[in-house]
Amino acid sequence: DENRALRREAVRALAAPRFAGEDVLSVLRMMNAESDPQVRAEMIRTAAGVKGADAQVLAAVAGLVQPPADFKGKGKPGNPPPGEPTDREFERYLQRAALEGRNAALAAFLNTAEAKALPAESRALCSLAFGGAAGGQQLLVALPELKRALSGEELALLATNAEDPAIGAAFKSMLSNPTSQQSLIQVLIEFKDRLKDAKLQPEICAAVRSVAQREPGDTSDGLIIRAASAFRLAELEADLLQIMKRNAQSKT
Numbered sequence: 271d272e273n274r275a276l277r278r279e280a281v282r283a284l285a286a287p288r289f290a291g292e293d294v295l296s297v298l299r300m301m302n303a304e305s306d307p308q309v310r311a312e313m314i315r316t317a318a319g320v321k322g323a324d325a326q327v328l329a330a331v332a333g334l335v336q337p338p339a340d341f342k343g344k345g346k347p348g349n350p351p352p353g354e355p356t357d358r359e360f361e362r363y364l365q366r367a368a369l370e371g372r373n374a375a376l377a378a379f380l381n382t383a384e385a386k387a388l389p390a391e392s393r394a395l396c397s398l399a400f401g402g403a404a405g406g407q408q409l410l411v412a413l414p415e416l417k418r419a420l421s422g423e424e425l426a427l428l429a430t431n432a433e434d435p436a437i438g439a440a441f442k443s444m445l446s447n448p449t450s451q452q453s454l455i456q457v458l459i460e461f462k463d464r465l466k467d468a469k470l471q472p473e474i475c476a477a478v479r480s481v482a483q484r485e486p487g488d489t490s491d492g493l494i495i496r497a498a499s500a501f502r503l504a505e506l507e508a509d510l511l512q513i514m515k516r517n518a519q520s521k522t
Contacts, residue, residue: 274306274308274309277304277306277309278306278308278309278312281298281301281309281312281313281316282312282316284297284298284316285315285316285319291320291321291322291323291326292323292326294316294317294320295317295320295323295326295327295329295330298313298316298317298330299329299330299333301313302333302334307357307358307360307361310334310361311360311361311364313334314331314334314361314364314365314368315364317330317331317334317368318331318364318367318368324372324375324379325375325378325379325382327368327372328369328372328375328376328379328385328396329379329384329385331365331368331369332365332369332385332388332392332393332395332396333388333392334361334365335362335365335389335391335392335394335395336358336361336362336391337358337391337417337418338358338359338362338418338421339355339356339358339359340355362395365395366395366398366399369395369396369399369400370399370401373400376396376399376400377400377404379396380393380396380400380408389415390412390413390415390416390417391412391416393408393409393411393412394409394412394413394416394424396408397409397412397424397427398423398424398427401427402431403431403433403434403437405427405431406427406428406431406434406437407434407436407437409424409427409428410428410436410437410440413440419450419453420444422457422460422461423461425441425444425454425457425458425461426461426464426465428440428441428444429441429458429461429464429465429470430464430465432469432470433469441470442473445470445473445474445477446473446476446477446480448480448484451477451480451481452481452485452493454477455474455477455478455481455493455497456493458474458497458500458501459496459497459500462500462501465501470501471501471502471503471505472505474497474501474503475497475503475505475506478493478494478497478503478506479494479506479509481493482494482509491513491516494506494509494510494513495510495513498510
């Protein structure tokens with residue numbers, strides 16, 4: 271895009287002290303349809319730098335949120351390929367950084383009509399930035415409107431706050447759903463370090479066994495081994511012994 275650099279530098283110029291914060295944020299909101307990742311990144315940085323207008327900053331940043339990148343067949347977060355998925359994840363990183371650390375303002379903002387009218391993706395990212403049980407509760411509100419599977423970060427937020435009755439009920443319902451069980455367990459294993467204090471061992475154990483009973487074979491055996499190791503599931507010791515016996519018999 272030959273005009274990308276001009277637009278990016280124009281946005282950067284808005285950060286100059288001579289511009290009133292409200293005017294800067296007004297201009298940025300008018301640019302919400304901007305599609306170039308470099309320009310969008312500069313918009314987020316500029317909005318985050320506005321002082322003394324937390325509610326307006328939150329609205330401007332949240333209004334730019336897009337869904338998480340789809341890494342299917344394109345690598346995965348933490349080791350992504352170049353191009354659009356990487357740009358999207360970097361953009362969300364900037365947005366989350368801009369939202370975090372403003373919990374009092376974010377709590378007030380999320381209860382406004384303006385915030386409730388935002389797309390579910392915006393509210394979901396605000397939930398991650400807020401964190402804790404309050405963030406998990408906000409994510410539950412946005413959940414029915416999200417048109418995708420939850421990301422690992424979102425699942426970890428719910429799992430680590432499953433002691434909250436509403437969050438726990440919703441998470442356990444997901445974990446017992448046959449259509450999402452296997453992928454959900456794999457995500458939980460990936461985020462195991464974040465879940466060391468979550469008291470979900472019985473539910474994870476039941477879900478792993480459900481997958482193994484429904485789809486016996488090497489894939490479910492691997493899932494049992496990885497889950498037992500990741501979450502120290504003593505309840506799966508008998509299952510592990512059976513896997514070891516089958517493997518030993520197959521080699522004789």
